[in-house]
Amino acid sequence: MNATLPRELLAILTETPELKMAYLVGGCVRDWLLGIPNKDYDIEVFNLSFEELARALGRWGKVDLVGRSFGVIKLTTASKQTFDFSIPRRDSKVAPGHKGFEIEFDHSITPKEAAARRDYTINSLMFDPREERVLDFFGGQNDLKNGILRHTSSAFPEDPLRVLRGMQFAGRFELKAAPETIALARQIKETHGELAKERVREEWFKWAEKSRAPSLGLHFLAETEWIEHYPELNKIRGVPQDPEWHPEGDVFTHTSHCCDALTRLARWQTADSESRIVYMFAVLTHDFGKASTTHEALKEGVIRVVSPGHEEASGSLATTFLQRINTPTAIRDRVVPLVLNHMAHFDTITDRAIRRLAKRLEPENIESLLVVMTADAQGRPPRPARVPETVQAIAKKAEELAVREKAPEPILLGRHLLERGFSPGPKLGEILRAAYEAQLSGEFYDLDSALRWVTSSALADERKA
Numbered sequence: 001m002n003a004t005l006p007r008e009l010l011a012i013l014t015e016t017p018e019l020k021m022a023y024l025v026g027g028c029v030r031d032w033l034l035g036i037p038n039k040d041y042d043i044e045v046f047n048l049s050f051e052e053l054a055r056a057l058g059r060w061g062k063v064d065l066v067g068r069s070f071g072v073i074k075l076t077t078a079s080k081q082t083f084d085f086s087i088p089r090r091d092s093k094v095a096p097g098h099k100g101f102e103i104e105f106d107h108s109i110t111p112k113e114a115a116a117r118r119d120y121t122i123n124s125l126m127f128d129p130r131e132e133r134v135l136d137f138f139g140g141q142n143d144l145k146n147g148i149l150r151h152t153s154s155a156f157p158e159d160p161l162r163v164l165r166g167m168q169f170a171g172r173f174e175l176k177a178a179p180e181t182i183a184l185a186r187q188i189k190e191t192h193g194e195l196a197k198e199r200v201r202e203e204w205f206k207w208a209e210k211s212r213a214p215s216l217g218l219h220f221l222a223e224t225e226w227i228e229h230y231p232e233l234n235k236i237r238g239v240p241q242d243p244e245w246h247p248e249g250d251v252f253t254h255t256s257h258c259c260d261a262l263t264r265l266a267r268w269q270t271a272d273s274e275s276r277i278v279y280m281f282a283v284l285t286h287d288f289g290k291a292s293t294t295h296e297a298l299k300e301g302v303i304r305v306v307s308p309g310h311e312e313a314s315g316s317l318a319t320t321f322l323q324r325i326n327t328p329t330a331i332r333d334r335v336v337p338l339v340l341n342h343m344a345h346f347d348t349i350t351d352r353a354i355r356r357l358a359k360r361l362e363p364e365n366i367e368s369l370l371v372v373m374t375a376d377a378q379g380r381p382p383r384p385a386r387v388p389e390t391v392q393a394i395a396k397k398a399e400e401l402a403v404r405e406k407a408p409e410p411i412l413l414g415r416h417l418l419e420r421g422f423s424p425g426p427k428l429g430e431i432l433r434a435a436y437e438a439q440l441s442g443e444f445y446d447l448d449s450a451l452r453w454v455t456s457s458a459l460a461d462e463r464k465a
Contacts, residue, residue, distance in 0.1 A: 018056035021046040149175040160191035164203035171217030185224035197326035208280035215256035235291035258379030282338035289313025315340040345390035358403040
């Protein structure tokens, strides 16, 4: 691991006598073992008081003591790099909630005792930069190698957030939880209400943005029974689908496959962080409405499982779910149009339909909808993973009309009408809205034809000399 450390940090750790028991801890060690690049390094220092640690680090740069109550010191070096150093502490649960801990710093704490307070064995690993060896007290390396998510110690139930962290770890690192960890998480499922909404949102966002196998996170929620705290998701479990179209099984199974399919799409892999979250939540929630709309119906002499109108119902439930996990409005506003329109490829594809689709999707666009539709289509094993012809047709038509990235800009503007004698006011706005609808319908294509359209319509009567 020394080869991957910034030179400055390596020098601090190996050339400062007081830091002879300083270890890299947590996620940076885990990610290094997995071959995942990491720019954040946490260092835990033993056998030093807070004041002694501050003095030792002061020789290397500016020391910031803002984390004193948590035993954390931020060191900013001459090259403007910042590193977090901490001294070990004992956390005792004294009250409900994530703030209900009593923190005590103890110089006698051993590295093993400190590692035991971490949530999962894969996060309890330490690395000694002086001896270049991993300190593994709880079998974290084996669990990482074997794809097992296992709690570190009996202290696990003290912080219920650890269960949601398990959800996103399972998805991010393709892990399956040990039976004893699942059992322990079930025992504390009623403590979900103690969690701050911001912390719930953070774990869901990490799952949505960083998962390689998001289905494993969803199955972790189901196995631990914490899925019950998200009723919109829980209710799609066991909801049947027509086996001809969905040979993979029920709606929850389909949704899980769709989320995994999304992570394999280049468009998701190269997207910015917020867009990855938007696409994942759109795929996660796109069939929530099937829980209330699914029934059997006679179709062409055959009994079929159908879910008419599920996209509208899904849009409403997506909103509820996203509010439940405290999602910012800007992200909700991007997700819901994608959910409401994920069946658009079954509509007749015309110029008019595609222009109107682009407008309905705002603030999202057809390009993003194609990502969601493709993930939906590819989440149906053993059916081959392909892009349906109807989705390809939407892409082609949107490209032809130059509306793949955004809806058409209005051709007719207020200044055009004012220049021709129309009076300002509410009526002018009505004319412009009607003109834009006509533009989407293909009744005109440039300014000259737009002005002719206004002149020839009853709206021309709104002009005042």
